[in-house]
Amino acid sequence: MNKKNDYIAGTVETGIGTVPVIATTWSKSDRWSTIKVRWSVGRMRYRVMPGLYAVGSPDRLSRVFVSANFKLSFDHLRRALNGINAWILVLDTKGINVWCAAGKGTFSTKEIVRRIRIHHLDQIVDHRKIILPQLGATGVAAHEVKKMTGFSVIYGPVKASDIKPFLEAGLRAGESMRKIKFPMAERLKLVPVDLFYGRYYMLLIPVVFLLLSGFTVEGYSFNLAVYSGWKTTVNLFTGYFTGCVLTPALLPWIPFRRFSLKGLSLGWLAAIFLAFSGFLGAGVIEMISWFLMIGGLSSFMAMNFTGSSTFTSLSGVQKEMKTALPVQIIMGSLGLAGWILTRFIDL
């Protein structure tokens, strides 16, 4: 929970009790928290209390918007409602955003029906319409909500920032408001989550490589571990970042539809640069080993970005993984074996 709750600006009295009025601008702490959450800090604790809220000074004819109790979802909605008098019904989605909660079944028909009833929405407003974010449709059957509560579900635009044009158009969202777009800025916002995916491994594995770098045919050299081992760290992180950052950023421009191939191709391009810069060692076996490891790592991390992307299907990802995952595992293990071999045998 947000301890200070500084988004609550006052209260409004209704026939069935007091409803908190919320601010429609973001405070400094809202902004700072948004940045932290994008970097996975406290992501699963970033919640607001489910319930009914007011924006401006709503009356019995005001629109009702439904949202999730992930604070980032709630914040985008209230900011979009600046200057509008409206009600917000916040569902208990366990602190998960609308899209994912709809997929998991917490942003659901059942929860909407329950919230309409416990907050006596039928006594707050005279009309019988609620506006849902379009991406909530995965979890909600509009016709069932209507049957059970009398409230018609109207699906709004995908993005909260389109709410004003949506209202001006008479609750109609044109095709451009309905389509999910995935521009560079959106893709990059999601990069930190994937960067953090392998954070423990990416702390541990480079250390192991650094230590192993000290082995030579003649014995162990601590100096060598330090003076040449840092290159292995660069190689590993290049593979990781190519898959996690570069591939998402350049996603639509890289040929191949499979994310694993997009990642592999960029990983190998990066490896070519590293090879010419002398990072991959001098021997052929060592170089091939690095190509396998960097390519496999970049490919795996790029494939993970399917979870952040807005256009990959379950069937598609399953098909891709069926071949990609074994190949990545083989590349990684062969590469590792080859590289370790070159520590101990003069090839």
Add this chain to the structure above:
Amino acid sequence: MNGFVYLPDVVTLELDSEKCTGCRMCTSVCPHAVFEIENKIAVIRNKDLCMECGACAKNCPEGAITVRSGVGCAAGILNGLLRGTEPSCDCGSSGGNCC
């Protein structure tokens, strides 16, 4: 250029136009404009754009649409493989970086 199309011919989306009454709900909920209305009933315009989110099937009052819906997420599928369950984006109890 359309760099935002995933693998062709894998999607499980099916529409039974016999049952369709032309209510347009599928065109409202689809985030990829897969459906369009032709002669007052829905048709699938471009199946390969479908991400199998299931919003159309869930909101079709006539039950005319079927799709095996789920998360198109490699980490989720991997999770399912490791735990022997269905693909799931519940990334475990540690729950640090889940969607």
